[in-house]
Amino acid sequence: MELTFLGGASEVGASCTLLQVAGRTLLVDGGMRPAAREGQSRLPDLSLLNKQPPEALIITHAHIDHTGALPLIASLLPHIPIYATESTRVLTEVLLRDSVRIMEQEHLRPDGETPLYNAEQVDAFLGRIQVMGFRQPFAPLADSPGITVQFIPAGHILGAAMLFFETPEGTLFHTGDISLTDQRTIKGLDINALPKADVMITEGTYGNRSHSSRKEEEQKLAATVQAVLARGGRILCPAFAVGRAQEIILILKAYRASGKISPVPIYLDGMVRSVCDVYQQQSHDLQPTLQRHLINGRRPLFADPQLHVFSVRSFERRDLVQHTKPKMVISSSGMLSGGASPLYALDIAAREQDCLLFTGYQDEESPGYALLNAKQGDRIRIGEEFVTLNCQVARYNLSGHADANQIQAVVSKVQPARLILVHGDSEALKALSQRFKHLSVAIPHVGTTLSITPTAKVLASSATSQRAIYADALSPGTTPLLAGSDPGQDMSSPTLQALWEKAHTHGPLRPWTSVELGQHYYGPDYRPALRPLIEQVLRDATTHFKLGRLGAQTTYQPRASEAIQRLTPLVDLVPGEVVLVQGQNSSPQIALVLSAPQDGTLSLVADQWKQAQRPLNVIQLLPGVSRPEWLILAPGEIKQQLQAWRKQLDNCWIDLFTLWERAQGQPFTYAQLCTQVADEDERLAWGLELLAHGRELFNREGESWLPLEREQVAKNPGFSQHLALIRAGEGAAVMVNDQPASLTGKSSWRLFEIQWQAGPTAGQHHKVRSANIRFK
Structure with missing residues (x-):
């Protein structure tokens, strides 16, 4: 085993370590010197890569002194795989894009340096990162399954990882940057979960001091x-x-x-x-x-x-x-x-x-x-x-690095035969080395190569050796495999229904993140590589979940079973279909579908608002009516057509009380009602009435409308009056404002049509509120 330090040795900055083991070569990190001294390069000594180019790159965490040179390194090595944790990958993108911006600004100054890389190189580098989860061993080289790496939480920043290598030449534990102290944002590393290793590389930023409380x-x-x-x-x-x-x-x-x-x-x-x-x-x-x-x-x-x-x-x-x-x-x-x-x-x-x-x-x-x-x-x-x-x-000291006492505790837990101290100035590293008088300790400088033959190998546990290793789980065109599954088995992504069932079982009243849903679906086999699959399934989540926001994340709260029954058919909507939507202040509207649903939304024009992208859940009823010929019109013209149609529907005599009586206490669906009504206008009118006033006479459970009990309806004097007038029927003699009239048999919500029987208006028809009508 050989270790060559291209940067980050006896200094803080430009961390970059080359590992040669079992005839293969791996690179750990590739940082920049953010505060390079005059005449000092901001980069590691990349010339040392020429003798033995690395075959894979592994990143401990996102800080620029560990990642700032990686776009350049990746462009020099365009075919090697790159590995990081999910959070490291996301943070690295933010830092590197900012680094490009700063370098471009500096370049414009008279004494400015040429940028080390550009935005295109950053894009190419980020696109090659393969995301791996914590504590999930993987083989960074597909043809060398005997060399495995495991990310272990380092407690330094979000996503920061220690690296545990298991190789034919012994084990190596590389701490990267570590912290044992619980921070407000993340937990410190778990010292009791650390593996034993033959060789250990550890940071010594604060190797000559102790942190206060x-x-x-x-x-x-x-x-x-x-x-x-x-x-x-x-x-x-x-x-x-x-x-x-x-x-x-x-x-x-x-x-x-x-x-x-x-x-x-x-x-x-x-x-x-x-x-x-x-x-x-x-x-x-x-x-x-x-x-x-x-x-x-x-x-x-x-x-x-x-x-x-x-x-x-x-x-x-x-x-x-x-x-x-x-x-x-x-x-x-x-x-x-x-x-x-x-x-x-x-x-x-x-x-x-x-x-x-x-x-x-x-x-x-x-x-x-x-x-x-x-x-x-x-x-x-x-x-x-x-x-x-x-x-x-x-x-004040709020350091995210371990102090000398904490580093000593970590080293004691790992029990290495060889210890290598990096990432610190010479004074700090020398002071730290004095704590390990019974160990073989090295303090390398940039350019140093250490040849190591471990004196006592730490054998991997049987549990570790039996774990499945996946070198190409994220390679383009492949299906990620689950740890512990048959490597030949095709693990397809879950269905939306399956994710809903998990959430509904374990937490029906709270929102879930995509990561939580993945963890509950896959259990211990979940890893970050599966997150894109989960989020792809959740693109149409509106039918099964209420969407929300939790900081920068989308959240998913499981809907009730009845709501799912109602929303599921909506994913098959096509442009030109007419739907009924629930508008502001519970005012129902007619709308025309302009686009097929995508990502849980679709484009609509309604009679009360212009074209807009709306979630599927605003759609309440499907009347089975279409107007594809309107799609050639401008959205404003479609709105005018819908408004004119709405005025026409307002003149329809549709009475929910008759529907309530006809149902005789049995539930029905709007779809069933539409099969009994051939006229399109009448279908729409029934739907609008159900949305406007249906809950006063019916309980809605998903697609079903269940009539309220007669005793409950009879408690409302106005409802009783209206029902009595309906039962009286056409021709019944009534009094309206002390004037004789008769019912024509037409009625709607709390309104009746009457015909005057005497006076100058005799024979004329008039709309009257049911509360103003009395039997003669």
């Missing part, structure tokens, strides 16, 4: 924030957009809600906004408490205008900077080396009552490091400008 640091941070706000100041928290910013937002919201921080607005700017969206979209990887908040509270986790947490759009930024009212701003980047933070910092640094509040690692070459070491009155540089430092500068 997380709770105490939060309390100190909140106290400082409140002191600044109390004196009328503003606070800027420059924060790493991935992980740290989300932690700070939740901390400030919590202390503000408890009354320990004044109720001033919180503003989110820069890449922080888009990363917050990803965190909500990938809520299944968040802390269980946050998942419950999203499900039960139904409120966004981060930006929430109702709670005075606002996302700042770029054109609003300068106005916000100029307003000096107390506020809190959380913006990228965490070291003030780019993003939106420098614009705020230039104004805040000059005001005595304001505060710059740092919470994370500061590279020695970064503006943030310079600020932390500056004194009041010093002239400091932020971006391209200089300003006199007058504001308060504070720092």
Whole structure:
């Protein structure tokens, strides 16, 4: 086994490690140096790939010091497979697209460097990532099933993974970046679930220090924030957009809600906004408490205008900077080396009552490091400008990295024969190495190659060795296989009905995410690769689920069985069909279908609104009527046709009371009613009446209309009066406003047609409310 360090050794940045084992070559990460020193490349030493090009690429997590060079590496190696967790893939897309934007802006400056890659290379790289789930071993090389990798949750940021390699030459455990401390967004790594390994590579960012209590640091941070706000100041928290910013937002919201921080607005700017969206979209990887908040509270986790947490759009930024009212701003980047933070910092640094509040690692070459070491009155540089430092500068430790004691505990659990320390400056790594006097410890530099022959192999457990390994589960054109299934078996996607049954059985009254539905359907065999299959099935979910939003995710709440019976036929609608829809204020309308249903919606024109895309569930009844010839008309003309038709239908004499009596307590469907009515206008008129007034005489259960009991209807004096007039029938003598008249036999909802018997209007017909008619 050989390990070559292309970057990230005795430094923080450009993490990139080449693993050669059993005659095969794998690459772990490919980061950038975000704060490269003058004359230093931002890239790992990629020339070292020429001797032995890697055959697969595995990504630990999304931070730019681990992914920033990957689009370039992927373009140099266009055919190798690439693996990451689902959340890492989504976050990497946000970071790399922002990286391209920044490089293009820098290129325009006189001293700017040529961009390392472009948007097309990022697109190509992202399209090749194969998503794998946590704790699901896979073979990164299809023709080498003896080399397997497993992603293990690292507790660092959303989606971050440790890598456990099982190979013919022994086992290797690569921690990437790790945290044992539970954060507000994600849980720390589970030290009791770590495997033993022959060789271990671990980060040592904080190898020479111990973290103070997380709770105490939060309390100190909140106290400082409140002191600044109390004196009328503003606070800027420059924060790493991935992980740290989300932690700070939740901390400030919590202390503000408890009354320990004044109720001033919180503003989110820069890449922080888009990363917050990803965190909500990938809520299944968040802390269980946050998942419950999203499900039960139904409120966004981060930006929430109702709670005075606002996302700042770029054109609003300068106005916000100029307003000096107390506020809190959380913006990228965490070291003030780019993003939106420098614009705020230039104004805040000059005001005595304001505060710059740092919470994370500061590279020695970064503006943030310079600020932390500056004194009041010093002239400091932020971006391209200089300003006199007058504001308060504070720092609190909310690190997402393990400290020296925690790293020691992880190493003790893994029990490696060889330990390799990376991702830290020389001082931190040397201090950390002193804790492992009984281990063979190496501290490599960039370019170092270590040849390792493990002295004692840790054999894989029988449970691990028996697990199915899938190297090409996500290859184009293949059907993903389920762990533990027969590799030759075609595992088709579930049906919508099957997903509904799972949700209806386990949680009929709550919304579900697509990930939850997949987990319940596949059980322990679920992995992120199956999420696209689930979401493809859910494209027409409107028939079985009520759709909602949970942050950035679509949610699916199972409908009642009766509602499914009603909605299922709607997926077969074709353009030109006439349907009855339930409009605003329960006013039913006639509508013409303009397009076949897709993704649970279809295009309609109704008699009361213009063309619009509406969900299937607004359609209530299908009268079996069509007007395909109207499809050649403009939407406005179709609306006019429907309005004219509606006026014509309003003149139909349709009386639900007669239908209620005729049913004799037996349920019926609208479809059955339509088979008894040949006239299209009459079908539509019955349907409109059922939607407008049907629930006063019938209980609707799915497609069935069940007449209310006679005793219940008789309790309404108006209904009793109306029924008595119907039973009296045509020709019955009545009095209307003390004038003699007779019934013509025509009636509708609470109206009758009468014929006057005397006076100047004798023989004329007139509509009269049933309440105004009395028997003679």
